[in-house]
Amino acid sequence: MSDEPVFMEDSDDDFIRPFLVTAGRTRTNLTYLNMETMVRTTGADPSRLRFEASQVIGLCRGPLSVAEISAHLRIPLGIAKVLVGDLIEDGYLSPFKTVSASAAADINLIQRLAAGVRAL
Amino acid sequence: MSNNNPASAKFVVAGGFGVGKTTLVGSVSEIDPLRTEASMTAASIGVDDTSQVQTKTTTTVAMDFGRITIDDSLVLYLFGTPGQDRFGFMWDDLVEGALGAVVLVDSRRLADSFFAIDYFEARGIPFVVALNTFNAEQHHTPEEVAAALQLRPEVKVLTCDARDRRTVKAVLLALFDVILGRMLAEAEHLG
Numbered sequence: 001m002s003d004e005p006v007f008m009e010d011s012d013d014d015f016i017r018p019f020l021v022t023a024g025r026t027r028t029n030l031t032y033l034n035m036e037t038m039v040r041t042t043g044a045d046p047s048r049l050r051f052e053a054s055q056v057i058g059l060c061r062g063p064l065s066v067a068e069i070s071a072h073l074r075i076p077l078g079i080a081k082v083l084v085g086d087l088i089e090d091g092y093l094s095p096f097k098t099v100s101a102s103a104a105a106d107i108n109l110i111q112r113l114a115a116g117v118r119a120l
Numbered sequence: 121m122s123n124n125n126p127a128s129a130k131f132v133v134a135g136g137f138g139v140g141k142t143t144l145v146g147s148v149s150e151i152d153p154l155r156t157e158a159s160m161t162a163a164s165i166g167v168d169d170t171s172q173v174q175t176k177t178t179t180t181v182a183m184d185f186g187r188i189t190i191d192d193s194l195v196l197y198l199f200g201t202p203g204q205d206r207f208g209f210m211w212d213d214l215v216e217g218a219l220g221a222v223v224l225v226d227s228r229r230l231a232d233s234f235f236a237i238d239y240f241e242a243r244g245i246p247f248v249v250a251l252n253t254f255n256a257e258q259h260h261t262p263e264e265v266a267a268a269l270q271l272r273p274e275v276k277v278l279t280c281d282a283r284d285r286r287t288v289k290a291v292l293l294a295l296f297d298v299i300l301g302r303m304l305a306e307a308e309h310l311g
């Protein structure tokens with residue numbers, strides 16, 4: 001935590017670059033995409049991707065959450081969401097399920113989570 | 121479990137500034153808590169104290185989070201809320217999809233937790249209250265805190281030391297009990 005986060009300063013300049021990265025968009029079309037949603041590369045050839053997008057691909061050889069991508073690349077969460085959303089829509093990343101307390105079918109997953117925490 | 125598709129879940133850890141949210145996350149996380157920033161425009165601001173922020177066009181808040189890998193296909197993330205009430209507007213994104221929440225309380229500053237409790241109650245999000253004994257001796261009992269916070273009788277209040285994995289685990293397991301109890305009751309209700 002000793003590293004200074006890139007976008008912590010309150011000067012307006014710091015907010016220009018993220019919006020260039022996403023062509024001004026602050027929202028992804030993929031409404032299911034939360035900060036805890038994990039994604040993984042599909043194996044599609046990433047060689048045409050530009051800098052930030054290829055960095056995301058480089059991180060996601062194993063499942064990783066949007067929040068972790070944001071933290072590791074030091075880009076704001078909203079920007080990470082837009083980037084990840086684009087990469088899903090373009091077939092470079094596949095998203096995984098998030099466990100929901102409103103889905104009765106997920107009760108087994110929640111029991112597994114509880115058992116895992118008990119075993120810590 | 122290796123043949124299962126990966127899935128992830130989220131708990132939110134809320135409470136006043138400096139109450140020990142990141143410490144709590146760190147005592148059960150397998151990684152040092154990571155930090156992510158979210159930036160917002162002035163249009164989104166205005167819960168209180170607007171005079172101070174109206175001149176800003178953007179503000180940035182930091183969130184710390186940790187990770188518990190349950191097995192090779194299941195991960196639980198713990199996200200701390202930004203400390204100040206006036207950032208409450210961004211909790212909708214943070215809380216979206218959360219299984220439940222821990223409200224971490226310092227009994228000498230109970231008012232700091234009103235916002236979080238109101239927020240989770242109003243949205244029907246399962247939560248437990250954890251009274252942090254981190255700061256010197258405990259000043260109040262869970263019963264006194266429940267009364268002072270005017271909690272509904274079914275809301276669990278536990279004491280914990282945010283630095284101590286064992287007590288934090290107990291808080292998380294109490295929250296799982298609330299979540300699973302509610303799901304089982306709903307399943308029964310639906311027949």
